[in-house]
Amino acid sequence: MHIIKNPSPKQWPDLLKRPTQSLESIETKVEEVFKEVSAKGDQAILKYTQLFDGVALSNFKVTPQEIEEAKNLVPQELQQAIQQAKENITKFHAAQRTKPLRVETQNGVECWQEKRPIQKVGLYIPGGSAPLFSTILMLAIPANLAGCQEIVLCSPPNKEGKLDPAILYTANLCGVTNLLKVGGIQAIAGMTFGTESIPQVYKIFGPGNQFVTVAKQLATKYNVAIDMPAGPSELLVFADETAKANFVASDLLSQAEHGADSQVILVTTSEKMLQEVEKEVKKQLESLPRKQMTAKAIQNSKLILMNTEKSALALINAYAPEHFIVVSKNEDFFINGIQNAGSVFIGNYTPESAGDYASGTNHTLPTNGFAKQYSGVNLDSFLKSMTFQKIDATGIKNLGKTIELMAEAEGLHAHKNAVSLRLKSLE
Amino acid sequence: MHIIKNPSPKQWPDLLKRPTQSLESIETKVEEVFKEVSAKGDQAILKYTQLFDGVALSNFKVTPQEIEEAKNLVPQELQQAIQQAKENITKFHAAQRTKPLRVETQNGVECWQEKRPIQKVGLYIPGGSAPLFSTILMLAIPANLAGCQEIVLCSPPNKEGKLDPAILYTANLCGVTNLLKVGGIQAIAGMTFGTESIPQVYKIFGPGNQFVTVAKQLATKYNVAIDMPAGPSELLVFADETAKANFVASDLLSQAEHGADSQVILVTTSEKMLQEVEKEVKKQLESLPRKQMTAKAIQNSKLILMNTEKSALALINAYAPEHFIVVSKNEDFFINGIQNAGSVFIGNYTPESAGDYASGTNHTLPTNGFAKQYSGVNLDSFLKSMTFQKIDATGIKNLGKTIELMAEAEGLHAHKNAVSLRLKSLE
Known part of the structure; x- marks a missing residue:
């Protein structure tokens, strides 16, 4: 396990780099x-x-x-x-x-989304x-x-x-x-x-x-x-001194058992927690059936000590983890401040396994930093949003001049004409 | 303009084929x-x-x-x-x-989406x-x-x-x-x-x-x-005998002026409407400033006569138009039945230009048949959906056994262990 203490923001990009797959x-x-x-x-x-x-x-x-x-x-x-x-x-x-x-955006102009x-x-x-x-x-x-x-x-x-x-x-x-x-x-x-x-x-x-x-x-x-581009699965845990080190270790190991290329990161503001987790990981690893493969991912894992919660949160947002477990006396600070994460697990009794299987949330989540711009799979992933609009005679009278002016300024005269014809018919 | 009468479903794929771009x-x-x-x-x-x-x-x-x-x-x-x-x-x-x-999916298991x-x-x-x-x-x-x-x-x-x-x-x-x-x-x-x-x-x-x-x-x-893959812009109009041919023609032309590769299609159940629209297009084309380019797209346009509204709707869903204008005495049949379209414009006074500029809906829409699986740009295009979960001691007791059984059946023992450790601590 690599232990890194208070890396400066300049070091973050290298520290948080994912392995690049050449496909x-x-x-x-x-x-x-x-x-x-x-x-x-x-x-x-x-x-x-x-x-x-x-x-x-x-x-x-x-x-x-x-x-x-x-x-x-x-x-x-x-x-x-x-x-x-x-x-x-x-x-x-x-x-x-x-x-x-x-939404009736103007009198006679009804728009809807379904x-x-x-x-x-x-x-x-x-x-x-x-x-x-x-x-x-x-x-x-x-x-x-x-x-x-x-x-x-x-x-x-x-x-x-x-x-x-x-x-x-x-x-x-x-x-x-x-x-x-x-x-x-x-x-x-x-x-x-x-x-x-x-x-x-x-x-x-x-x-x-x-x-x-x-x-x-x-x-x-x-x-x-x-659904989304794919990459190796990831877990980042933030744990302060209110976390239980053996729980944290078990979560890191559950991520590691997915494969040697799994990304496993602990971020903490407590040096004591860092040391305890390191010890616990070694101890629990011994009794796992997939010990060898799990050990490989653990070898590449990172334990990062940060001076402040603020810098810890900034680091986590820069990484954009697929799974983010937070155990902190200031959990609301992290819940409100997290901008980039696939799914967030809060408190000592919320292992990632819960979301992997049975709590109700989806486990198909953005890896590889894609949490910055992609949602995990959800109901909307199977739907598409369509818009509808219905304009009546009053509506086109209210809106027509605006459309004509804009179409003309964009040089699209047939667009303008489609409105002008209708306005003329209503004179 | 190509006139096609009552094509059989076997002919649809060829009839509705978009030009393939070799990039x-x-x-x-x-x-x-x-x-x-x-x-x-x-x-x-x-x-x-x-x-x-x-x-x-x-x-x-x-x-x-x-x-x-x-x-x-x-x-x-x-x-x-x-x-x-x-x-x-x-x-x-x-x-x-x-x-x-x-949503509290079970007692002590709180999940949310933001x-x-x-x-x-x-x-x-x-x-x-x-x-x-x-x-x-x-x-x-x-x-x-x-x-x-x-x-x-x-x-x-x-x-x-x-x-x-x-x-x-x-x-x-x-x-x-x-x-x-x-x-x-x-x-x-x-x-x-x-x-x-x-x-x-x-x-x-x-x-x-x-x-x-x-x-x-x-x-x-x-x-x-x-946002989405791109292709040439498209308009499909369904018009029955309640439509005004000069309005329909003006809409087809407004699409055609986007460029020679614009896709312009009329589907109708009325032979008379088909003929009138054809005449009107020729007439209106004469007075357009972008006449030459517009004429090119119009040359490739299709006027399709269908026997029934049902087959017309099936054809339209197979095409999945970016813009779909419907003017029909049975407009609800089309509104309820349209499965694949970017944006739908309803009635004689709703030209596509309205949505292009000012009605309120977005004009960045899926082309090239992508309306089958992509939404147009909307507020969600700029957001990502994240999930959160917080499980307390009661929750993990309620849910723990289920997770253990499933993790074990998938051969993921560290996943199981992350739950077992927590359950044991609560005994």
Whole structure:
């Protein structure tokens, strides 16, 4: 762990720098897969599934029977946990619904704004050693609440050509409409172009490895939107002397276990806390099953001592963490002052794990400093805002002269004429 | 004008295809300018301003004196028109403010969502034959309402090294904080990297030619967000026999005068209306100053007759127009059924020009079919949504078991441990 004491603002950019990922080397591969999926559809999907996932499938659509079987394979206790998480996530995201907003800006000029669902969305759920069913909750629940008509989910099959029962169970519970056993670049390509079995979608959500990241970037060139640019997950904890060092250490470690490139930072105004956390991390690390990988991320982690809360907050805003835990006797100072963070966790009893799974907030959040300009996934991510306006004869009389003057000054005479004709007809 | 009668859904994709822009040829040039601006700052900006805009400047920051002078150069009548437009746009965008949203998802688990401003934004206003001051209203007003701290505006200088007085007047009126005489690729590069004179920004807004479009795309590779991908402007009008053909024609022409690549479409269920509109367009075209260019876009325009309102609506949703004017005895059918459109204009007295300038809605809208997944610019475009959560001892007791079960099932033991430690401390 790197200990840094009172760095000057000049040192911040270097200190807070994220590792840069060079993804150019895999762009060629990704483009190749896109071309083939675009040209050959399902045939190309099956080819790359065999090549990359090592399994020969004849059909990659999940059957109702597979979903039925999954229900019996997920332990009752876990089913109940997933249901409770679903309930909380639903509550928080349903509350984000907004009503149409009507404003009569002038007499006879009525303007309104309404949100309507993105009709077709694609969700990507990575494979790997464990089934990330929690991400299905985070994406399919708001998609469903938003009213998206088609909710397509792609996830790579295992060596037996199957999806994990927890994935199937959760996808079915959350109203996914098309469930497909396809992963990686070929899944993103499939949802971008559409194939015989995979519906084309308008926006793609979800995490993934570097191949998926590059594929999502490439998808935007083919007019598909994506949730946000991706980077390694991050946690920054601010803890003063009111924090419990063993809790703080457990949070830092929970971030570190995501992978060797996880970003883990403690900022504190208490030298004692810094030392205690360092000790606790070492101690707790010993008993973790993912010890080796977790230790790697911890090696690169930073413990930063700051003189004042004010400079600590400025540093945190400059970093713009994905997850920000704050345990401070002056928590309101941080809550009110934080400008750039994906999600904020407040107090000793609010571990990041709570938001990762079940408190109700979304865990798909901006990494890599993108909290400066991007929102995490929320209900609006599945909607688009449209405006409407209706002007009557009185309205165009009130507004017409203004439009004519402005259009003329911009040299747009046909724009002016569209108003002049109407005004003339009302004389 | 191309007349198409009752095309079958199979023909729609070809019929509704936008012209594809190949921008790859200019990518190299754009990358070159980015590299040089990144390395040499203001020096590179001045070099490219001389090269591309043909003017040698020693300083490209607008001075308070220039702004003061502009006030005297903009006709009083136009100033008043701009002020009225500002008032309406302010009313409509201020109404879009949302309050923090608090939900106690379970006893002791409090979650909330709050929107906070993107601290630094950049607005690009193209040059050309006429000053597009209306776009300043559309971008700077919501930026200001959102509370963005730095609102940087770049616009290319004319041959005398100046900005149009209407640009200066409007920018000053709408609270732009940094006003710079720099255009094209070098402006986007400057706002992406920051230079001695140009602040680095987090998100770039605004229209532009193909060089600006490619530069904005490239900016996203350097972690800057953009408002939306760009394409030629579009208008689709649905008019039945209750529409006035001369009004419809004037709207189609106002779209066509934007440029030869403008997309202009009429959809109607009335053969008579189709014929009348065709006649009116030819008639009105004769008296327009931009006749030649407008005629080019009109040549490529489409007049589509559909058998039923239902099929007309389906076609319109498949196209996803930037601007959608509907004049119909069944307007509610279209208002309720439109799923994909940037902005909707309803009835005989609602020309697109109204929304372009002064009704209150925003004119920065998704083109190229992006209305399927993107919102037009609105107040939220200048904010990001952050979530917060605070869990107390009761809350973690209520929620803890659920998190432990889910974390364990995903193989994330440190995530589980962060909860277990807290639960144990409360036993």
